[in-house]
Amino acid sequence: MELYRSFFIIILLILTTKICLSLDCIPGAGEVLVEDCGASLLPAQYLCTQLDIDPDTQQLVNCTKEGRGLTRCEAAPGILCTPFCNSTFLKEVECLWTNGYSFDTALLLSVFLGMFGIDRFYLGYPAIGCLKFATLGFFFIGHLVDVILISTQTLGPADNSSYIIPYFGPVLRKVLVGENTYRKEEGDWYTDKHSWSNPAE
Structure with missing residues (x-):
């Protein structure tokens, strides 16, 4: 019975903390409240300038084998992130997993x-x-x-x-071309530059 009681108290504390945090976070004039800044903000709405780079691996400190890591970002002025009602949040970004080579x-x-x-x-x-x-x-x-x-x-x-490799060093990245890649149409370079190739014109 005592175990159920302590479990109930913990759940009650968590719920009241969430309710208090959501009630305290009231945006001011010209401010927007965003629920999940890490997933819903567009690239021009935040900056990630304070990268936590590990000096041994030259990648993010928490980089995983899947090539993802968390970094601290700051939203643009006028954007508030829940649940802490400030402009800083953690965003999952790409990184290169290293294993000592x-x-x-x-x-x-x-x-x-x-x-x-x-x-x-x-x-x-x-x-x-x-x-x-x-x-x-x-x-x-x-x-x-x-x-x-x-x-x-x-x-x-x-x-x-x-x-x-140093984080800002000579890392080569593969650029893949697929169906969604835009290709600029260009004319035939030989016939456009040489008018003598078509004497009828």
Whole structure:
């Protein structure tokens, strides 16, 4: 009976706290109250300028394997966020999950010891590393290919994590083109520039 009573008291406290917070949050003149700022605000209505970057991984402190992390953002003037009735809120943003593989180390290993497969061992590909070691980097052709693949960040760690690169460093991102990508129509460059190509005109 005592357990039910304490459970009931806790639920009652939570409900009264929520009711008090919602009653206290009354927007002033020219202010708008938004229920969930993290999900409903448009990009021009907030700024996320205070990124909490981990110095070891060079990504957000709470970055997950799914490539998402929380960061503190501030809404534009005149927008209040519930339940705390202020303009700051947490928003889920994209980040790159890292697992300790440094881009600089992988590239240096590939350039200087790639013919022995050390770069592939470092990135977690032991089978290809053994083949490169046995064939002297596939007779130096595989060595050259791996230097190009690692320097363009096409070849990454085997666990599908990202390299540790400075947050504002030379990270290459893939831009995918799909059905929703706008393509600007352009005329035929050869016939437009050379009027002599069509003598009838």
